[in-house]
Each structure stands twice: as structure tokens, then as C-alpha cells.
Amino acid sequence: MTTLPPPAAKKLGLVIDLDTCVGCHACAVACKEWNDGGDFGPLPDEEPYGAHPSGVWFNRVHSYEVERPGVGIGDSGFGKADEAVCAEPASSHPESRIPNARPSLTVHFPRSCLHCETPACVTVCPTGASYKRAEDGIVLVDEDKCIGCQLCAWACPYGAREFSNERGTMQKCTLCVDRIYNRTLDPADRQPACVAACPTRARHFGDLGDHDSPVSRLVAERGGYALMPELGYKPVNRYLPPRPRRDGGEDAPRPPASREEKLDRDALPGVLRWLDRALSR
């Protein structure tokens, strides 16, 4: 049935920490590996060793630069940077004339199914192949019913669904439903493959419907947010924003030392410049 089940108390999902994610793609690879061999059968690749390999992955890791307002990436920032920025250069390279006061931020961004509470991918499905589980909110595709019309992929703004030409059906993240309830696995392993694989513990799995669960507390503590909530699909997964930077970035509380008098380091003799640098550490 592609009509949605009544809202359930249990909302299983992921919490992804954009502060600690290092963009190693281990989650994506672990996902691909588990779902290649799990109950859902192989995730077929086309031309895996050919000139144009392509295939279905449930998890994709993007990397972004976040440019602070006023300072361009890769340019000196002269002319763009305002007075305040130039006045307080960061100490990353004190001899540089580049006013790198508010350096850009690198954010690695894993993207997968958010297991929305009101997913359009489910309601647009004409066959009933797409469904949302009433008991835990996981959004799944019944491969035996899917006709491959791909309307669900069009309806998903998060790019969670990928079509397999080999199978002629739509594929998507299962939240490792074949692991999290799998009694043949050690209890510690009953979590999604991407969560288990993450070397920086940037991925957390749990019940976001329970306000007291570790994931819900993490979201409350770190200001976890949903992606594009304005579209109205109520994603369950949450992203934890990057923490304020410690190296003089805009968000960090400025140490009192940065409020000292202006000092033109270039005008200093070499020894004093070295001394200033050593003392500034």
C-alpha cells in the first residue's frame, strides 16, 4: 500500500555528524559491500571494469567548501575583505600578506535516504511497491512489485533512490533492515553497515521518535537539523552542523588576545618577528 501508515512512535533513522565526518567514503563502501551480499541480492553494476562504470549506491559522500562571507576561496581576498577582516589575520601563516582571517570550511556530506515521515516517494508509487513500515518507519521498495516507472526517484528531493537498469527496478537504502533485526548477528553488529564502518563515529543509528534515546539527545545537544524541511516531507535523519572553529573563525569565541593593539609584523626585524611568532603560538 502506498498510502502512508498512521504516524508511529518509533522512527528509526541516522544522525550524521558533519563536524567529524572526514569524507573517507568508508560508509558508502561498507553499504555497497553489505548490500551486495545481503538479503537484497547484488547491487548490480554496469561495466564495472569498463570505460564508463556505473552502478547503484545507497550512500554518496559529497565534499563542499563553505566560503565565509567576504573572503574568496583561493584568492587573496584583497578588495573583498572588509576592514575588520584584514585587521585580525589568523596566525596560520603570519608572514603571508593574505588576510586569511575567516578561512573556508571543508564539509563532507554523506547523502542517503532520510526515511521521511511523509515521503512523497511512497505516495506517488502506482503499484504499492514503495512502502513505509508502520512499526519503525523504514521506507522500503518491494522488488517483486516495482514496475520501474522511476516516478519515486523524481519525487525524492534528496536523491535517495537510484534505478537499476540491470534489474529494471528502483533501489534504495533499507536502513540495513536485514542487519538491525538480525538475530544471527552479535548484538553490537545489529546496526546499519555504514554506522558500523565509520572510523570517526560520525554516524549514529537509533530511534528518533524516542526523546530520551541517545540519538535524540545528541540532536538536542548539537542542534541537529533536517534537510530542506520546507518541502514538507519531514525527514527523520538529522545532520549535526560543524562545530564553531577554534582557529579564529567567525563562529569561535574570540580570545581576549586577539583584541590586542595593531602590530605590523612585516616591519619588524627578523629576530623579533621570530619572537613574535613563537610567543603568539
Add this chain to the structure above:
Amino acid sequence: MRPTFSIIAFTVLSGTGYGLWFLIGASLLAAWPYCAMTPLAGEPAPVYVCIYSGIIATALIAGFVLVTIGLLSSLAHLGRPSRAWRALSQWRSSWLSREGVAALLTYLPALALGACFLLVPSPPDSASGGGVLRFNPLVPVGPLGALLALGALATVYCTANIYASLKPIRAWHNRLVTPAYLLLGLYSGALLLAALTVLPYADFGPALPVLLIAVVVLAVCCAWLKIAYWRDIDRSPTIGPGRATGLEALGEVRSFEPPHTEENYLTHEMGFVLARRHSARLRRIALLAGFALPALLSAIGFALPSLRLAAAWLALGSGLVGLFVERWLFFAEARHIVIAYYGR
């Protein structure tokens, strides 16, 4: 969005077929039995004679062919066409399912009318060369026409809503999309009906000049609607990676490394850029071939009855070419939000 030929052919051809069926159904409802039928004297039972049965039968067949080609070509888009019957089950939530149900239901009045107009034997003494049918007045031709018109309208409405309901594609989630599908379907149906009507055995009497004027009026309305739509989608702001990732409060977000070096399903299906680069020229072609030329030709046909045959068929050909370009643009110009993650 990548323009798939099967879907473009489906929406243009079945739109034309349903437009034609709508016009035939509506005229049967409006005119039956007052002008299409006359009671025949000297028969043992009251029998009516239909004098424009040629055009009605031709239009029913033409509509059937176009709708069926369109629906079959939409099946070509499916990954598993053999399971297509399953698509009829979820009409409670899915516009695609509703479209399938409406399309199949519309065949019922069409086939019933086809049986009336094609299977009822013509009287041997028919006066005007095969265009006359005898009818028992109890055959509910008017209500069947109403059902045909309603079914055609409902099917195109469902088709339009498949696209209009998709919020991630802003060019489709637009208030002008549904009116445009309905009006363009009606317009191309009128072009086809005019072209069929000028054929020698499909006389439609005084309806033809009215039809030619209607084509001109509809062409102007369609062009105006498409221009308003294009202006609308050009004004709507593009969503970038900052909004998509929720990081825009931190600064300007720029993708520096995509997740994969090769194309994947998403970038292939939704990262179609070509049309937006050439959209101004393609829009002009769609307006010219789709609406301006057919309107001009129909006006010529109205003024000069001797040129009607050539004018009406040229208008149909040009109009369909224009509509194919228009529909190609409708798909190819639309930008899916997911492309924002790729920073394209």
C-alpha cells in the same frame, strides 16, 4: 530532467487523442439528437438517422489509435513493462495510478460509441454516401458522449498532476502546468479534428468554420499560457548546495568534490543541462511551429475554402512538431533539486 522520447510521445499523442475524444464526446452531448439526427418517416418503429456519422466514426478511430500508441509508448519507459497492471492498484494516493485507471475507463464509452457508429449496419438506401446511420433512439449516445468527454478530461488532468505534484521539480510544481496540459490537449485535438473534417467522407457541415475559428482562439490562448509559464519558471530562484545541505547559514557552499567521478543515475536522469542553454531559441520554435503557423493556416482555411484540405493538414503537422518541441522543453528545461547537491 532528461527528456525521454517515450514520455514525450505519450503526452503529446495521447493528449491529442484525448483532446479529439473530448471534442467528439462534447459535441455528441451538446448536439445529440437535435442536429445530428432526424426522425425518419415511413418506418414501422421510430428510427433516427445520423447524418454526420462519418466524421464521428473517423474521429473515434483516430482518437483510439493515438491514445493507444501513447499508452503503449509510455509502457516503453518502464523497467518492467510486464508488471504494468500493478499500476492500477494505488489510485488512492498516486496520480500515475489514477491516470492508468482513468485511461482504461475512458476506453469503455469510446468502445461503446465505436460499436454504435461502426458496427450498426448502414441502410442500403442511404442518401449521402455512407455518412448516414440509422439509430434506435434508445441508444444513449448523448450520455456516452458525456462519459467519453469526462474520461478524456480526467485522464489528461491526472497526467498533468503527475508532474504538477512533484515538489522537487519547481518548473513542474507550478500552477500553470495543469491548465497547460488540458488546454494544449484540447488544442491539438481541435487541430486533428479540423484536419479530419476536411477529408471528403467526413463532412461535419457547419461545424467546420466554427472549428477553424476555435483553433485560432485556442492557439492564441495556448501561446499566452506557455509564455506566462516560461516567464514564471524563469523568475523562480535556483536552489543551490547551501540550501540543499542546510549549511547556507555558514557561508557560500560550493561543491569541490562530487561523490563519484562517473555519471550516475541521478546525474544522468536529472542533470540535463542542454535545453536550458538553448531555451530561448527552442521556445521561439515551439511558439512559431506550435501555435503561430497553425493559427495562420486555419485562418487561411476559414477564408479560402478551396485551400482547406492543405491548410488543415499543414496546420496539424506544424502544430504537432511545435508541441513535440514544447513537451521536450517541458522535460528538458526542468531542474531537479537533487542536482543542487552536485553544485551544478
